[in-house]
Amino acid sequence: MVYANECGVSEHVRRSSFRVVVAGGGVAGLEALLALRDLAGDRVELKLVCPEPEFVYRPMAVGEPFGRGHAARHRLVDIARDLGVTPIAEALDAVRADERTAVTDAGREVAYDGLLVAVGAHSEPVFRRALTWTPESDRELFAGLLADLEEGYSKRVAFVVPPGVASALPAYELALMTAWQAWGMNQDDVEVAIYTHEEAPLGLFGPRATAAVRQELVQAGVRAETGVYVAEAPGAPGELVLHPGGRRLEAQRVVALPRAAGPALRGLPCDARGFVPTDPHGAVPGVAGVWAAGDAIAFPVKQGGLAAQQADAAAEAIAAAAGVDLEPRPFRPVLRGMLLTGRGSAWMRQDLGGGAGEGEAERHALWWPPTKIAGRYLSPYLAALDGVDAVDAPTPPGEPVQLDLERELPSAADALRRASLRSEETRRGCARGAPRLAAEAQPGATLRLNAPGHRAWLH
């Protein structure tokens, strides 16, 4: 991409690198930064515009009320330093596409050659009188529900997946964990039910996943009503009814998933719900130099693994625009889901782009590192930051795609090495236990963890 200034001198020739601004420090934003640094090296000058100081591993928030994991947090300034990215702690407010300028909420104008919009989606409650679950929900609210169960005040709990919810998975996790928790409290007369518009439990993941989830539900004693639409009763917002039929939803406590709403950014096109349209390479149609990825785009399924795949496709397209000799590959959605069942986890995989197959469902990891969000670059990077608890799990069977980071993703390996050393230092400062991660720091040395090596299997 070459622009001529008023003197006729090519900007691209004058500047040595292509300026990329990534808005959003979540799954899609970080995956794109890692991918760009790897694919384009010093050809790209990277800036991260994000108002939040931390990357939060939101999917694990479902485990927090049950003491089954937590949403890990990482400071974005540290990640930016690892990757040679300039952080700007402000929100993207508008895009002046004609001038290739991103404007922040503080009025700062940030010039770009390529902009990646990865600002995620907002969560909107669907029902006025239900407890709406989001990873940011007040933990005390759910803890209060569990306390009510323990003390026998509540006996019927409903988990609702309202129409328009882009990912039902957390509802199953919450229902299963609640049922097992109640059972563990000797409250074995508690009724836990799921009401969902899906035709089959987690049907998007394919028939094998549905069968596995049904088995988990039966074992936990959770009833699932599929193909139902839950709505507020006209004139009585506290009452919920099931359609078709108009039956009343009978429950003492109702927990609902939120609906996602798009960012509707000024200066960019969006659909009726505020989501940004994109082509298969993440480019925003009709807006040169702008790409988008993740929950912010108008793709009907919202999921971390998909957000990472969209970011990879956009990063390849941006790298090509920056002059890297590669053929950008389009986004080809593969759903990878890890379901917390309350007694362990179930792993599910379905190729959404390859026809309606059976999919896969196992009780062991289907990819590596075995993290909830499967990102080609992000998963191994975060595994290093987190100290890789995950590498204690058995490696997946089969013939995985194995990435040798030193050879295939050298920049990511450099970033990983820095991150590993930082997390090593952090752990040394902690009193608990011996360090679990050993990273060799010499330039060019092979990066090793204490288990199967620094590899990502995504198959």
Ligand SMILES: Cc1cc2nc3c(=O)[nH]c(=O)nc-3n(C[C@H](O)[C@H](O)[C@H](O)COP(=O)(O)OP(=O)(O)OC[C@H]3O[C@@H](n4cnc5c(N)ncnc54)[C@H](O)[C@@H]3O)c2cc1C
């Ligand atoms: C309860 C729950 C459970 C889930 N479980 C799973 C799971 O098991 N597996 C899975 O793969 N996915 C799961 N997901 C979905 C997954 O978390 C999302 O799909 C994923 O985080 C989307 O990534 P993103 O980068 O688009 O958005 P986010 O990760 O939400 O990141 C958005 C980023 O943009 C920043 N931002 C917001 N506005 C602006 C702005 N104006 N300018 C600049 N930055 C901005 C935010 O601060 C944030 O850093 C779950 C989600 C929830 C809510």
